[in-house]
Amino acid sequence: MISIDHVSKSFGTAASHTLALDDVSLEVGRGEIYGVVGQSGAGKSTLIRTVNLLERPDSGRITVDGRELTSLGAKDLRIARQGIGMIFQHFNLLSSRTVQGNVELALEVVGVDGKERRSRAGEILELVGLSDKANAYPAQLSGGQKQRIGIARSLATRPSVLLSDEATSALDPETTRSILDLLKTINRELGLTVLLITHEMDVVKAICDSAALIEGGRIAEQGKLVELISKPGSRLAHELFPLGEVPAGTTGTVIDITFSGGLADRPVIAQLAREYAIDVSILGATIETIAGSQAGRTRLELPGSPETIAAAIADLRRQGLLVETVTPTTTAGAAA
Structure with a gap:
């Protein structure tokens, strides 16, 4: 649905420039919710702005829903952008317009007549749960309500792709959860691809x-998250299940066990203690619902002889569990 093919983008002059994107390639499947995560300055915002060519890449190709945007002229690009909605971090609402007027604005720009604009805006406001705020102004809304209006405006032209530029970073945790739930609903009910x-x-x-x-x-x-979870040494997987530093004073072998899907309910610790006579110490654990299924990581300290520990680890791996050894100087672990 979205193909980013060897895209590079720099800013500045030839003598002094910043390389914001360096040969980036991504494939986002139809109907997926795809997240790009990184620290400030990593290139996230530049990347998402190249998808609708708000930032035109220096090299590479952008293809959305089968159309190579980087090859289009100005007129065709304007038409193609109608199929790409975008949600911004700071809402970008017009204070002089009502909620209804802000949603209708996206339709005015593309020449939709007044009756159809009003009808479509009403549909979308109902979808985002703000039908009762149609005549309110942005100053009368909470941050979460403003972002819902931003989402409604992005959906007005019936896009097939929705781009979200840090849409929840200015919101409190409870409001963030409600906005994320809304995005999941939109993805499911409208079949939108979300980046x-x-x-x-x-x-x-x-x-x-x-x-x-x-x-x-x-x-x-x-x-895919379900694949990364089971990938040895995956940095994303370790960030999904952070366990922190190994406590000082550990003397046994420390391992991280990662499990997902049907493996989540295995009585791993009881089995180790029973079959290998190991006094297992639990140093940390976390469990989450990832991509619709349970997954997590448990950190254990295993005392005993090297032979016993090696046999126990081999047994865990035969069960399909990802096992990584951890040293006191590392937090991410190393595949062993």
């Missing part, structure tokens, strides 16, 4: 099917 950028892993956990980690303008890792 969002964020610096918050909680957003990725909550709604994404796939994700990419961007650093210094390059994609460091990407894939």
